[in-house]
Structures are given as structure tokens and as C-alpha cells.
Amino acid sequence: MKIHKTMRVLVVDNCRESLNLITSTLEASGFQFTAVTSVAEAIRVLEFTRVDLVISETMVHDMKGLDFIRYMRDNFSDLEILTTTFNPCIDDAIRVIKEGANDYLIKPLNVDQLLSAVMRMKSKLIRRRQIQEETSRKSYGIIGESAGITGVIDNIEKAASYNANVLIRGESGTGKELVARAIHYASERAASPFVPVNCTAIPESLLESELFGHVRGAFTGARDGRAGFFQIAEGGTLFLDEIGDASPAMQGKLLRVIENKEIQIVGSSRVQKINTRIITATNKDLIFMVQKGLFREDLYYRLVVIDIVVPPLRERKEDILTLAHHFMNKFIKELRRDPPRFTDGALEALKNYRWPGNVRELENLIQRLLVIVGRPVIDVADLPSYMRFQMEHRVDPMRTLADMEAEHIRSVLQLTGGNKTRAANILGIDRKTLREKLKKYCIPDKESGN
Ligand SMILES: Nc1ncnc2c1ncn2[C@@H]1O[C@H](COP(=O)(O)OP(=O)(O)OP(=O)(O)O)[C@@H](O)[C@H]1O
């Protein structure tokens, strides 16, 4: 079965005999495995590769078995853990299970028992993967658990059950198109086309023909008749991206279609009834544009019956690592490699960066890192320099002014090698004030030896 290949087993045992028995059983059944004889090695394997099942002796010599189980539970919550022991004591068994092991086998091992325990865990793994898949289908491939993204998913569900026009607002790369597709495919229109159109890409001279189609010979060069976007999207959804860039002419035409629910094909006197839902998206401040007279107010209200705002990534920091993980799994499959591990520093930098290009920027970065950094560990030094810089100089919106002042004074003092006169000059305060601040913030005053 396919899962045999995708389930990876780590065997930890310092007894050669048991190790051989376990590995030969796994090998005979076609499982992929790594075998080690110490906890230290096991931790390295766990940190650098993906493991689904660990079969570990509880008494491996370099760490107490229980501590190792606790370590695995704390750091790799999805692992299946099967423990083995020579010491058939019920108290031990209870403790091992309490710490998070999933099963317990008594040595000397019996091949059949071992295999059936492994198969049980395999079934659990398959079930868990199915559940994960189903959950991700329910969220329409939109990854994230932050309040911001859960709110968006709720709105998608509401929007899918109505037929009203939807406006999706959000910065570039936040996932607006993903949201538009999700609404379409969750709606009754799913079997009909979803037609994405970028409003900036329609040449003004062909506007009407592109939107409504034309008949043969409608204008010079129109040798054949052609369907417009509204006809292509009939019964389905027309997704007008970058609606904030729609020209005044286009705005006028859209308004008429929405009001009359019919279009006139270029070169024909025929009007055609249409049944197309319109979802629009923009990264511009449309209300501001309406106030400035750059966007028609009447059209705005027609488009924004349902208003969905996709928050920027920096406002849902909880999603950053989940998304990074998701993209890593996505790209690693193409590269046929084990996923690398990010160091704590690198993860911290990812979390603290402002992501002006939002999810798209994160997706591109992960792809680039996987290709450029061939090593199994990705560290801060592998990240682009602008990200490292931002980490060192991050501005946490929850910090107090005093905190920031103290940090700034520290970094200026570092720059001047502790010279207070120069530091005070840079800071634009006198030495006395600087001394007071050093005291206030408990910054060691190197010159006076405090
Ligand atoms: N929550 C998410 N989960 C998974 N992938 C996401 C998520 N948000 C965005 N993406 C991915 O990020 C990329 C950018 O998303 P999308 O094109 O939908 O953004 P956009 O808001 O339309 O951007 P733009 O304003 O630049 O057109 C896509 O590859 C998309 O699949």
C-alpha cells in the first residue's frame, strides 16, 4: 500500500538483538525506517527528518525512557509512539502511556505482536491523514487558524449560500483570488465556470466586446464572432480582479449590466439575459476613491452587498509558521527531498517580518529557500538580509515607549563603545540626562564601573 512508503519509522534500541528483530520485521513488510541505538541520535533524526512512528526501548541508556517520551510528545504531537521493555511492570506501563506513548510491548518481542501493533498505528495514521484532508477541504485550501482567517472562512460560507455580489478587499498577496474561488466552488454555481478577469488588462477600445462579446463583422478586424466574459461565465461567477482600476467607461457598463441583468452583444441589436454572479476584488481603498470621485458610488453599493476583508499576514502572525509549513510540504514533494528544519532564530525572523507581499511573498520565499539552501537546516543567515535587519530592529506594536527608548540607548552605547559623551551627542541629550536614563532603565554604566 502507498502508506507503507509514506510512513516512516524510527527504531531506538540499544540492544542489537531487538534492533535486528524489529528492523528485519519492518523490512520484510516494506516499511521505511531508520534505526539508532541512542536517544541523542534519535533526537537528531526526529529534528531533521519526518517521522510518523517511533518504536523505542524505554530503557535506552543515555536518557530516561520517560523523559524521551515526554520530549517526543511535547515536540512532535503527531507522532505515534510504541515503547518496548524487558521489565513487565504494570506501574511502568501506566507511566509510559501517561507520558504519551500509544502502545507498549513486552520483550522478548514476538514478531506477530510487533507487526500487529505497527499495523494498528498505520491505520491510525491513515485515519488521521484522512481527517486532516477533510478539514482542509472544508476550509477550501485556505490555510490558517487565526481569528482573522477563521472569520474569512465564515464569510465565504455565508457568501456561498447567497447569490449577492461580493467585494473582497485586502492587500496584495493576501489570498483574495483564493477566497473568490472558494465562494464559487462552495456555491450552487460550482458546476458552471469561474471566470477571472483582470480589469487592468482589458484595452479600452475592446472593452465592450471583451465583456459582452461581438458578432462576426461587428467592427474592423472582427472576422469571427466571439463570446464575452459575461457569456463565458453564464450560470457561474465572473471574478473582476483589481476593480479599483476599472475605467469610468467600464464602471458605467458594469452598472448597467447589474441593474438590467442583460447585455447587448456588440454588432447586434439583440439583448441577452444573463445570470452571472459578480465577485470583485481590490487592494485599493474604494471608499476613499468614491469620496474622491474616482469610483462610482452607485456601482460601489451594487458590488459590495457582501463585503469580505482579508487581513494582511502581519495581522495574523499565528498563521505565518503554519503557512510556511504548508508551502514547504507543497514544494518538497516536487523536489523529492526531506523537508529541512528551520532554526528557532529563523522561525523568529519569519514571525517578526512584516510581509509586505503577504502570503505570496512567504510562498515565494519558502520555494526559493528550498531550492537555494540544499542543507537540512535553514538558519537566519540563509534568509534575505532585509528580513534579518527587520528582526534586529523589529517594532513590536505592543511595546512601550520606555522599552524602545531603553533599547535605543543600549544600541547607541554599543555603537560608541560605551562612550557616553558621544552617545549623548547622537541621542541629542546632555550627559546628565543620559546618566539619569541609564539609571532609570538599569543599563550598566561601563565608564563609571556600575
Ligand atoms: N490562506 C492561504 N492558504 C494557502 N495559500 C494561500 C493563502 N492565502 C494566499 N495563498 C496563496 O498565496 C498566493 C497569493 O494569493 P492570491 O493570488 O489569492 O492573492 P491576491 O490577494 O489575489 O493577490 P493580488 O492582490 O496580488 O492579486 C497564491 O498562491 C495563493 O494560493
Ligand SMILES: [Mg+2]
Ligand atoms: Mg489577485
